[in-house]
Amino acid sequence: MIIEDNDLKRSAAECNNKNSICPCGEKCPLSTAMEIIGGKWKLQILCALQIDGPIRYNDLKQKINGITNTMLSSSLKKLEADGLVRRKQYNVMPVRVEYSTTAAVDDLGPILMQLGKWASDMSRNKQAFE
C-alpha cells in the first residue's frame, strides 16, 4: 500500500514545533481538540447533554452511570471554560442549575460520528488493510 500525500501528511508537514500530541506542536489544533474532548467522561457528558439538555445537575448525574460529583463537576467546569457547555443558574431556594451544550457541540457531533464510523469500519476490515 502506497502512502499518499493526504491531509494529515500536509498538515503535519506545515508544522515544526515540538513537545505536543502531534508534530504540529503546542498550538496544533488537533492537540487542542484532544485536550478539550479527552478524559474519561467529557464525551459521555456531551452526549447526555445533547440528548437531554437543558438538564439539572443531579438529573444529569443520574444519566451518566458511575460518575462521581468530583468528576462531573470538574468536567463541566472545563467544558464550560472551553465553550462547549452553558451553565444557567436560577437563584431560587434551593438553587436550580441547568446545563446545556453550545453550538460548538452541534458542529462537533458529525465529526465524532465519522470517527466512530472509521473505528467500526476498521475493526470490520482489519485484515483487509494488512
Added chain:
Amino acid sequence: MIIEDNDLKRSAAECNNKNSICPCGEKCPLSTAMEIIGGKWKLQILCALQIDGPIRYNDLKQKINGITNTMLSSSLKKLEADGLVRRKQYNVMPVRVEYSTTAAVDDLGPILMQLGKWASDMSRNKQAFE
C-alpha cells in the same frame, strides 16, 4: 441557541449500554476510536510515520522529540495490534526494522483534520457561541 437533533444525538440515542466513554457503552465505536488514538504519543507517531514512513525504529525515535524507548516501543505495538501500523523486519545483521502506516490511517487523516479545524474555529469564535 436551540439544540437540533443532529448525528451525535441520534447516535447516542440508539445506544443504551453503560460504563464507557460515551453513553453507547463498551462497544461504542467512538469509545473504541478514542482508545486507539488516545494516549500521549500515538497521534504524533502516526503523523511522523505518514510523513517519513517507511522508517526505521531509531530514525523514527529521532523524529519524535522527547519520546523514550519504552513509550515508542509500546505505542507501536498497540498501533500494530489495532491495524494502524505495519512492521516489517529484515533478518540481516544487525537487524533492520521498518515501520509504516496502513490504509486505515489514510482514512483517519481527513477526519483528524476536521477535528483540528473544529478546534481552531471554536477558539476563534468562542464568544460567538456563548
Added chain:
DNA sequence: CCGCATCCTAGAGGATACTG
C-alpha cells in the same frame, strides 16, 4: 440542590540499564 475540599489509589508514562 449543587458542588467543593480532602485524601487516596491505580496506572500512564519516564529513567536507566541491559541484551539477542
Added chain:
DNA sequence: CAGTATCCTCTAGGATGCGG
C-alpha cells in the same frame, strides 16, 4: 539496531464528607 526489564514518579480519577 531494536528493543525489553526494572524501578520510579506523577497525576487523572475515585471515595467520602462537608458547606452555601
